[in-house]
Amino acid sequence: MATLIKNAHILTMDDQLTEYECGFLLIEDSQIKMIGEMSKLAVDSESMEVVDAKGGLLLPGFINLHTHLGMIPFRSLGDDTPDRLRRFLFPLEQVMTPELVAASSEYAMAELMLSGTTTFSDMYYFEDVVAKSCEKMKMRGFVGQTIIDMTTCDYRTAAEAIEGCREFINGWQNHELVTPMIAPHATNTNRVEDFKSIVALSLETGAPIMMHVSEMDYELTEIKEAYGFSPVEFLNELGFLDCHLIMAHGILLSDSEIELLSNARGLVSVAHCIGANTKSAKGVAPIKSLLEKGVCVGLGTDGPSSGNTLDMFTQMRMMANFQKTHLRDRSAFPAKEIVKLATYGGAKALGLDGKIGSLEVGKQADITLIETNSVNMFPIFDSYSAIVYSANASNVESTWINGVQVVSNHELVEQNLKTLREGLDSCMVEFREEVSKINKTEADI
Ligand SMILES: [Zn+2]
Known part of the structure; x- marks a missing residue:
């Protein structure tokens, strides 16, 4: 299974901090297979899943x-x-x-x-x-x-x-x-x-x-x-x-x-x-x-x-x-x-810098896509500044781990957040009772 992410501003975070202003990244199985400027893209995307990043910032997870x-x-x-x-x-x-x-x-x-x-x-x-x-x-x-x-x-x-x-x-x-x-x-x-x-x-x-x-x-x-x-x-x-x-x-x-x-x-x-x-x-x-x-x-x-x-x-x-x-x-x-x-x-x-941490051919595809259309993301003169000072978690549009897309369009792909939350809440009965006891003891003091 291959995924092509196109039209992304790519921050590779490699040793030279290479950037591609309008770039593509190809994921094959769990790894990054190709990366470069869109003008150099020469693959047949017919059988691939294609994700249009629409100018968003693509960087390592x-x-x-x-x-x-x-x-x-x-x-x-x-x-x-x-x-x-x-x-x-x-x-x-x-x-x-x-x-x-x-x-x-x-x-x-x-x-x-x-x-x-x-x-x-x-x-x-x-x-x-x-x-x-x-x-x-x-x-x-x-x-x-x-x-x-x-x-x-x-x-x-x-x-x-x-x-x-x-x-x-x-x-x-x-x-x-x-x-x-x-x-x-x-x-x-x-x-x-x-x-x-x-x-x-x-x-x-x-x-x-x-x-x-x-x-x-x-x-x-x-x-x-x-x-x-x-x-x-x-x-x-x-x-x-x-x-x-x-x-x-x-x-x-x-x-x-x-x-x-x-x-x-x-x-x-x-x-x-x-x-x-x-x-x-x-x-x-x-x-x-x-x-x-x-x-x-x-x-x-x-x-x-x-x-x-x-x-x-x-x-x-x-x-x-x-x-x-x-x-x-x-x-x-x-x-x-x-x-x-x-x-x-x-x-x-973590000793994994040969495997993850930058977007380079041969590394595992652990990737995040940050959209730049939201109100807080305009204008962008410096992409790194935008990430550190302008962006927040809600700007994350997609996430891939080991080549698998786990977040798409701001939502979990295979899991359901409401179900996870209800599952956690149902496990918290005894915990909430203990919190009440501590709070009551505090009040007595
Ligand atoms: Zn700690």
């Missing part, structure tokens, strides 16, 4: 490098509450079930696809069901089983979670869309012996690790008091910098920690989650310094309770606004650079 898809039920809950993690998140996570995580993840994947995201990198509980949801939704996912030193909704102990994770990795190795990951919750929420088992498991299986790092003030204090190290020094001592490690946040990194990251022996990257970091008043991560030192950076929304939306447009614009303000430099992080981080940067962080 966005990569959401850090999220928690199972947390849609938490969206808009306790947003302005101090220490929301311990007061709302940890207690409510005890009532999560595989059914609720699956329904939440599928609803979240719909939001990702509808906003032009083609790959996500997740950490949560019951990740085996999230992996199955990827298959159902036809979404590309890096799926990380959480390991934390407490009894959770899916495992009694961290040791049990590590064993469960080993089985999970074995079950999903070499899948076309799913990559299993190990997700220790944070540097201060696991014991040293478990961290050592996690490093060994990653080195043995090649499974990437995702972890919250250098996010909380108290995380730095606790690690310093317990071990005498900063978080990255601690990870280095444990061997994490020899692994494929995706660090979510990295807000409070010192210069010497950035130096350590730049000398990492494995593939180490930072998922910049500016929306979550600034909403929680934690700070602005030193992304300029990280990039100058050659550390790989991608963008993430964090979970829907932190982010709150899962679209990358919001993150790209907030990154521009907050980083420019933080650096007091209007010219810092031009739009082109931010789009690159949201696409190719994420692919590189």
Whole structure:
């Protein structure tokens, strides 16, 4: 099956940032077969599906490098509450079930696809069901089983979670869309012996690790008091910098920690989650310094309770606004650079830059089409600026993942959003009861 997308302004996001003002792209099976200017188009499109982009912007699908898809039920809950993690998140996570995580993840994947995201990198509980949801939704996912030193909704102990994770990795190795990951919750929420088992498991299986790092003030204090190290020094001592490690946040990194990251022996990257970091008043991560030192950076929304939306447009614009303000430099992080981080940067962080992250012949067809007819999209003097500063999620017209069109004319192709929403709502009965109990307790206080 072949699909020809024609009359598109193509931003390839390749090394030279090649653009085709009025271009075409040919998808055959799951891959990009041809790409170029319309004037060079010489294929017989008789037997193909033809999509007229009508001058819209065609670019690689966005990569959401850090999220928690199972947390849609938490969206808009306790947003302005101090220490929301311990007061709302940890207690409510005890009532999560595989059914609720699956329904939440599928609803979240719909939001990702509808906003032009083609790959996500997740950490949560019951990740085996999230992996199955990827298959159902036809979404590309890096799926990380959480390991934390407490009894959770899916495992009694961290040791049990590590064993469960080993089985999970074995079950999903070499899948076309799913990559299993190990997700220790944070540097201060696991014991040293478990961290050592996690490093060994990653080195043995090649499974990437995702972890919250250098996010909380108290995380730095606790690690310093317990071990005498900063978080990255601690990870280095444990061997994490020899692994494929995706660090979510990295807000409070010192210069010497950035130096350590730049000398990492494995593939180490930072998922910049500016929306979550600034909403929680934690700070602005030193992304300029990280990039100058050659550390790989991608963008993430964090979970829907932190982010709150899962679209990358919001993150790209907030990154521009907050980083420019933080650096007091209007010219810092031009739009082109931010789009690159949201696409190719994420692919590189996942070790998939040879496969996705740019539109090039031979790569997998993970593509988004942004229409330019809506009221907010005129005029366009700079396509990258239009994407970062003018566009929003509702401008995404079509999305392809692995060559399959999953969004067409702003709607899901094979799934029904109303059905997904009703399915999620029906799984939320016990969750809503727990929310009422917490709110009642809060009122009593
Ligand atoms: Zn997170």
